[in-house]
Amino acid sequence: MGSYEFHYNEHGPYGAAVRLLADTDPAERVVLDLGCGAASVAEPLRARGATYIGLDVDEESVRNLAARGFESHLVDLTQPGLDELLAKVLDGRELAAVLCLDVLEHVPDPRAVLLQLNAVTERNPAAELVVSIPNVAHLDLARQLLTGHWDLTDSGLLDRTHLRFFTDRTLTELMVSTGWYEAAREDFRLERSDQNQAGHPLFENGATLGMLVRGVRAGADGHGEVNQFVRRYHRGAVRQPAATGAAGPFLSVVLRTQGRRPDSLVDVLCCLGAQTDLDFEVVLVVHDSTAAHAVTGLVDLFEGNLAHRVRVVPCDGGTRSRPANVGLRAATGEYVVFLDDDDFVTANWVENIKAGARSAPGKVIRWWAAEQRRTWHAPGSLAAHTATGPLTPQYATRFDLTRHIRQNETPFHCFSFPRALVELGFEFDEALTVCEDWEFLLRAASWCGVHDTEQMTSVYNKWSDKSSSHAVASDEWTAMRTVVHVALDQQPLLLPPGSVRGLDRALERAELTQHRVAALEAEVAAVRQYLAEVEQVSANAHHALHELRRSTSWRISAPVRVAGRVARKLRGRTR
Template identity: 40%
Template sequence: MTPATYLHHYQEDSVYSNVVSLVTDFGAREGVHIDIGCGYGAIAEPLRELGLEYIGFDADQASLQNLESRGFAVKQIDLGRLDETINRIEAAVGDRRLASISIIDTLEHITNGPALLARLRDFADQHAVLLAVSVPNGAHRDLGAKLLAGHWDYTTAGLLDHTHVIHHTDRLLTSMVRAAGWHEVANRDFHVESSDQAFPFAHPLLSGHTPASRYLRRIRDDADRFGTVNQLVRAYLPGARQAISLTVDPKEVRPFLSIVTRTQGKRLGNLRDLLLCLTAQTCQDFEVLIVAHKAEEAALFAVKRIAEDLPQSAREKVRVLQCGRGNRTAPLNDGFAAARGHYISILDDDELVFAHWVETFKQLSEKSPGCVLRATIAEQDIVSTGTRPDGALGYRTTSAITTPYPSRYDLFAHLSQNFSPTLSLAFPRVGFQELGIHFDESLDTAEDWDFEMRTAFVCGVESSPQVTGIYRKWCSGESSFAVHSKEEWLRDYNKIVAKHDSEYHIFPPGTVRLIVDQRNWIAKLERDIVDLRRPVLLRGLRWFFTRYPRLYAVARKSYDGLRIVARRAARRLG
């Protein structure tokens, strides 16, 4: 490594210009700026032009001599000796006003970064100063893609500079500065689509043009906004310290299931019945989040009262949240965001579950952790009987209990229609909170189907034939089917299909055979009726069976009959 490895010059649209913009926008306009780990001082001249007195601190004598030759004050320090370093900083500042501090491309080279930040926070008690920090992003999507293929390639400089001892991510840096008592006021993260780690050339996981790279990028981009961040560039002000651990406990205690229940406080009797079902669960490893959506004050009070009237063991599991925004999708996002369980299920306030509902999900999770879990659900029609004297909504059943939903999850069938009521499903929390698979709040209908499919594409589904609950199908009164018109349902349906069609997906084993059999069957049918000379019919059949693959299996059973009919028709048209 040559002495000029870290000789970087200031230029616009760079990490250095981003740091200067933070100092300009949030720092003081006069006083001393100290640059810790300054290197060759790329920001020295721009800060002097702002009216600040620049002092560079570094261990490298050559870079300090370069800065000094340009007319800047410098001090040599050893960040391994923090007491000595802080003393030198205090002596260099003296009685002058300290305006701001920067630490650029330095924390990744030392193992005592948290201690340095804490000591600077103590020093900042005497000065209301801005701290600007820049570190390489160890979570750039290029690094993740290469690590997937088993590569972690150190280089002489860049994201994986061979002298780096800490690889920061947004979460790690945020935890470090908060624990030290610094609070973020702005960021100017530096983005690059293709980093210095985008090698070798034409790597299928890095190019952005292959199905594999596009699929990985979509997952990464959905997870957070830092996939293309090359440098994390942040500004902080001193504040209270927070007790934050910089390590993660892999055995963190969480409930198995979080149950999110939307309510407007209009079906209080149903809500009581639902909570009663939950108190009788054979597995009590769950929490309940009742999300009151745009509930009036009296209704909200009634919902809270129902929760408070539960036995203490059940009451401790329940939290009541308020959501005053958006359509019926918004409370789902709020509930899922607040959930602590390993899995999350939606249980609306008009549904009933059997005693083994939670237990069935837990058994499925032990078999296939990380998958979407699906039990079988029964259905019953109910109608509204108006408002009761106590203000609750009355109802009565109008049909027997039926089981119209299949016991196994068919991904292809679900592409055209949802055969899984929300209470039949439990979603891994990580899918929402870590991978960024959220409910689409632009949808007024079918938001659960959209979310279900996007999660199933990534996580897969593990099914159980166990019937674990009853879906209450409202045939009158207020429901999503009554509130929204057929045009709205069709609009959202087409929007969801277009969304899925625009993305790359992983499909389960058996998909290739299904596609091949379908195409072969359609080709045979076309050959059999080609003499009918009905091109419109042929195009119609091709479109129909391609759009509705689930009907293909049914239609194929009638293939022989169709062939006979086609031949007879051909002879008659002879």
């Protein structure tokens, strides 16, 4: 772990900037260092054979650089005609690279500077640009904002002289819009920046709060611990940012299929074609690219409101989670919902999801499903499959997160979630062969909360055969369930409002059960003790009787006992 430094350090951002020039081979060519300041990279670049030229608006910096034996010029980057001034400085010499190290954030219009640099390099098309820019989206700044702080400092991420602030996305947009395209990067990472507050629970990754915030930031992109973006660019055509297109549909329906059940797939497409609300798209992911053509043919059978809403996306390899992730990345809707090619929905399915999302924006929307037992028929039969029993309200309970941790009670096509979760790094765990929907739901529900519409708009078909529940061994389900629990145990879990009372009631029931079990165990122990005592008395009596029977007196008195028995019998007869 390094530290934020302005002097040259092989392990710091300036060392990274110099290394990025290795591919350009600056030997015997000019490197222009704009806003050079202390010119920390002057000697390292000269050691690599480059002709280093420093330019700065500060006269003292320019004089000091000249005193060290380097060419230096007084230049204000905000002045008009910068491209012409730099051309004069070059004076026909070949340009290897331009450096803007901790510079662009200090100028009021960095775009104007970059456009003029693009013009300068027209005469030197092989010249490249290296920039080093602080990352305003560092995790520590997010943590500071959560505590209500935006404290300027003399240097670092919130240097009080900074006029512009950049994230990875805005930096890329700026560079592309001025004709600069990334060729290489060696970003400088700091787990603890100058904005870090050691010991604060928000800033410590071992604390639950710190772990939670870090997880949210890490899901969004991989730059949460980047202190400085250090990147090299090559010159290209200026490209204007793409205009924002029309809003996408409300709902993206990701429909997974292997193309092996065309009859049920057609039934599912019929369900979608009958929807009362058509504000949706269908991303039909075929988990076998060889079947994509046949599936496309099935889609083409549908005209009007459905066929033009369907995009067929082929996918190969991986577990059941692979096509789910492919569909997730292809979705453009505000909300996303999943369907498999053997589950049916009612005509108001989309309408119900939208109503739920409008009532509880940002939440996972959930509804109920009826279970239908079905059976497949032999090829050539009048119907490919038929129902074998009545619809039963098997999945008609309100959502409870703690209960779901124990067992999934929500079929895959019974919940929808905001696509914004994808921007936070949500995806399906491709290590799971089953239970991928359950694991995703638990994480999404923890972050978003769940709104139950309490409408029965789905049918969960339980097939007599050819279904995953029959094709997967029970021990595999058990193993994947354990994997899910282990993964969830490695991260903090948010509980929705109302969980405390629910947990309290569950713990109370468990406590009462433990008391009853303890009381019953005590009773059993007492009975066992009593039985042991009776058994001991019985054993003692048997032992005494045995000893008596072996005694001499018992043998001698045997005739008397026989005579007594005979006398008793005679008295009984005479009566």
